[in-house]
Each structure stands twice: as structure tokens, then as C-alpha cells.
Amino acid sequence: MEPLQRSLDEVELELETEPMLLKVGPAHPAMHGTVRVLMELSGETILRSDVQIGYLHRGFEKMCERGTWTQVFPYVDRCNYVSPLLNNIGFALACEKLLGVSVPERCQYYRMILGELARVCDHLTCSGAMAMELGAFTPYLWMMKAREMVWDLFEEETGARLTHSFGRVGGMAAPPTEGFKEHVRAVAVEVLAVVDEAEKLLLDNRVFIDRLEDVGVISAEDAISLGWTGPNLRSTGVPYDVRKASPYLKYDEVDFEVPVGRRGDCYDRFVVRIEEIKQSLRIVEQCVERMADDGPIRIDDPRVVLPPKDEVYTTIEGTIAHFMIVMEGLKLPVGEVYSYTEAGNGELGFYLVSDGSGTPYRVRIRPPAFYNTAGLEHLIRGRMIADVVPCFGSLNMIGGECDH
Numbered sequence: 001m002e003p004l005q006r007s008l009d010e011v012e013l014e015l016e017t018e019p020m021l022l023k024v025g026p027a028h029p030a031m032h033g034t035v036r037v038l039m040e041l042s043g044e045t046i047l048r049s050d051v052q053i054g055y056l057h058r059g060f061e062k063m064c065e066r067g068t069w070t071q072v073f074p075y076v077d078r079c080n081y082v083s084p085l086l087n088n089i090g091f092a093l094a095c096e097k098l099l100g101v102s103v104p105e106r107c108q109y110y111r112m113i114l115g116e117l118a119r120v121c122d123h124l125t126c127s128g129a130m131a132m133e134l135g136a137f138t139p140y141l142w143m144m145k146a147r148e149m150v151w152d153l154f155e156e157e158t159g160a161r162l163t164h165s166f167g168r169v170g171g172m173a174a175p176p177t178e179g180f181k182e183h184v185r186a187v188a189v190e191v192l193a194v195v196d197e198a199e200k201l202l203l204d205n206r207v208f209i210d211r212l213e214d215v216g217v218i219s220a221e222d223a224i225s226l227g228w229t230g231p232n233l234r235s236t237g238v239p240y241d242v243r244k245a246s247p248y249l250k251y252d253e254v255d256f257e258v259p260v261g262r263r264g265d266c267y268d269r270f271v272v273r274i275e276e277i278k279q280s281l282r283i284v285e286q287c288v289e290r291m292a293d294d295g296p297i298r299i300d301d302p303r304v305v306l307p308p309k310d311e312v313y314t315t316i317e318g319t320i321a322h323f324m325i326v327m328e329g330l331k332l333p334v335g336e337v338y339s340y341t342e343a344g345n346g347e348l349g350f351y352l353v354s355d356g357s358g359t360p361y362r363v364r365i366r367p368p369a370f371y372n373t374a375g376l377e378h379l380i381r382g383r384m385i386a387d388v389v390p391c392f393g394s395l396n397m398i399g400g401e402c403d404h
């Protein structure tokens with residue numbers, strides 16, 4: 001090397017540079033909601049970042065404390081608006097735990113079918129959007145097509161495609177429709193075919209794999225320390241699933257596996273969700289076989305469940321019972337309870353406090369996406385700007401759960 005060139009290189013290395021601040025969000029197509037990430041960059045390397053939530057202004061917990069117990073269901077719908085039926089079921093189980101009641105067997109299987117199909121919707125949305133943000137637009141359209149099939153089924157059952165408000169304390173709002181089982185079986189076959197197609201296209205694609213492998217790596221210890229649950233935790237090799245660890249409904253009677261990863265990177269988080277779709281459809285198939293074609297879908301307790309409409313219109317007892325539950329709310333015993341279920345993103349918990357009135361005294365939610373999003377800074381520290389998109393997409397941040 002020439003002496004002059006050597007001296008120029010040495011001078012260039014000694015030049016001081018200041019880190020650059022880059023603000024991404026809250027209105028950004030890769031943010032999956034109203035989240036702002038403030039990054040300190042050295043070139044394109046992220047030195048540190050600050051993940052900021054709070055732009056959605058949900059006020060969920062305080063809204064729940066202003067109405068009756070039944071009026072909470074539309075609110076929990078909007079915490080995770082991608083799989084709201086799982087929220088409905090989780091809140092209903094928390095109330096029933098405080099009441100000390102258990103819904104009929106037919107209702108338990110009905111809840112499991114709807115809940116697992118909602119989980120499928122959640123994973124299809126996350127995986128499809130993650131692929132699209134990395135340039136794979138066709139698999140996204142395929143997965144949205146599969147999700148539409150499930151939404152058609154939900155619309156037939158609940159009357160709504162997205163926010164259903166279909167759960168009730170002591171049961172469900174309505175029994176399964178005629179032909180429900182046949183519809184479920186047909187949808188399951190189509191969804192599985194779409195997943196297989198997308199899997200072949202993406203997991204055999206060198207570019208897609210290079211964008212995910214060894215990107216956003218986190219250890220099992222760090223994931224547990226952050227409070228992670230669900231697919232994100234299981235991608236690190238920890239097989240924690242509430243359906244297995246603390247079974248509810250009929251999960252201890254159905255056969256399914258808990259997919260786990262090894263490295264805790266974006267690739268493992270993607271593959272775990274794809275495998276969980278297959279396991280959910282496996283659960284759905286068993287529940288469809290075991291659910292009775294007729295029988296009660298609610299508990300038989302007039303203090304909790306609304307009377308049939310014909311009784312409301314023709315008897316004074318039915319009219320009074322309907323009026324009391326609607327206007328004053330059903331009365332949960334004085335006390336407190338914590339109930340948790342496996343939602344689409346992990347452990348969904350509800351801590352309820354009742355003062356014996358028809359209005360909740362306190363409703364506290366433990367939303368999985370809130371804890372998962374807190375780990376984004378850990379994933380992207382030391383990575384390049386381009387790695388933010390797959391890392392954030394693999395976490396499946398839901399704004400309604402973060403700004404609860």
C-alpha cells in the first residue's frame with residue numbers, strides 16, 4: 001500500500017461519527033398496529049432501540065368495570081381481534097370458575113372447535129403477513145383465502161365475521177347450526193391444503209430461509225425472563241402450553257402434539273405456527289367426532305342464563321328473569337379468581353374481582369402480546385435495519401392486547 005493511501009485510511013478510521021436516530025411507526029405498514037420503534041443506528045446496525053406502545057388508547061380494563069359481566073364480551077373481542085373467540089372463551093371460563101360451574105359436554109366441544117379454528121385464523125394471519133412483508137405476496141393471498149373460509153363458518157355460527165361476542169357465562173349464545181360438522185370438516189380439508197402449498201413454496205425458498213434463519217435469536221432463559229408464552233416461547237425449545245400444563249374444557253381427552261423449535265429464531269417461530277395450525281385442525285377433527293348432535297349448550301341455572309324467548313314473552317317469571325339479568329347483570333359470588341387459557345399468542349389470563357353485584361369490581365387482563373412485544377428490543381439489538389421486519393412480524397404483535 002502506498003504511504004499516502006495508508007495515511008488516508010488511518011485518518012478515516014479516526015473520524016468520529018455520531019449515531020443516527022431513526023423513528024419507525026406508529027403509522028408504518030410493517031408495524032402491525034400503532035407501535036413506534038425509536039432506533040439508534042451506527043450505519044445500518046441497530047445499537048439500541050426503544051419500543052413504544054400506547055398509541056391505541058383502548059381503556060379495556062376500565063370499560064369492563066362500567067357494565068355488566070355479560071357486556072364485557074364485546075370488549076374482550078377487541079383485545080385480540082384476530083382470534084376473538086379465544087378471548088370470549090377465556091373470559092367465560094374465568095367467570096365460570098368464580099361461579100363454580102362447568103358447562104355441558106356438548107358446549108365444551110363446541111367451544112374447543114370454535115377456539116381452535118380461531119387459533120388457525122390467528123396463525124394464518126401472522127404467517128401470511130410475515131411472508132408478505134418479506135416479498136412473498138402469493139402465499140399471503142393463499143393464507144387469507146383460507147382464513148376467509150373459516151370466517152364464512154364463523155359468520156354462519158355467530159352472525160359476525162370478525163368480532164363475534166358469541167361467548168356467554170354458562171355457555172354460548174346459540175347452539176351449533178344445522179350442518180355445522182360437515183361445514184367444519186370441509187373447511188379443515190381446504191385450510192390444510194392451503195397450508196401445505198404455502199409451506200412448500202416458502203420453506204423451499206432460499207431467499208425466505210436466509211431472511212429468517214439465525215435472525216432474531218433468543219434463548220429460552222431470556223424468553224422466560226421476559227414473560228414470553230405461546231409459539232414465541234415454544235420456538236426456543238420450551239414445551240409450555242396451557243392446554244397441556246393445565247388442561248381445561250376437554251383438552252386432556254384429545255390427542256395432539258406441542259410443536260417446539262430449537263434456536264428461537266424467526267425461522268423457528270414461523271415453523272412452529274405452521275405446525276400448530278396442523279395440530280389445531282387435528283384437535284378440531286377429534287372434537288367434531290365426539291360432540292353430540294343434540295343436547296344442552298348452556299347450564300341450567302336461571303340466575304345465570306337468559307330464559308328462552310317464548311318464556312319471556314308468555315310468562316311473568318321469564319320476563320322478570322330476563323329483565324334482572326339484562327338490566328342488573330348476573331351476580332357472581334364475592335371473591336377473586338385468576339383463570340388462564342392458551343390463546344393464539346400464548347397464555348391469556350383474566351384476574352377478576354367481584355363484590356357480589358352485577359358489575360365487575362375489577363377486571364385485569366394478562367395479554368400475551370404485551371409481553372412478547374417487550375422482547376423486540378432484545379431481538380433487533382445488533383442486527384441490521386432489514387432484520388426489524390421479520391423479527392417484528394414473527395412476534396405477532398396485536399395492538400389491542402398491548403394497549404389494554
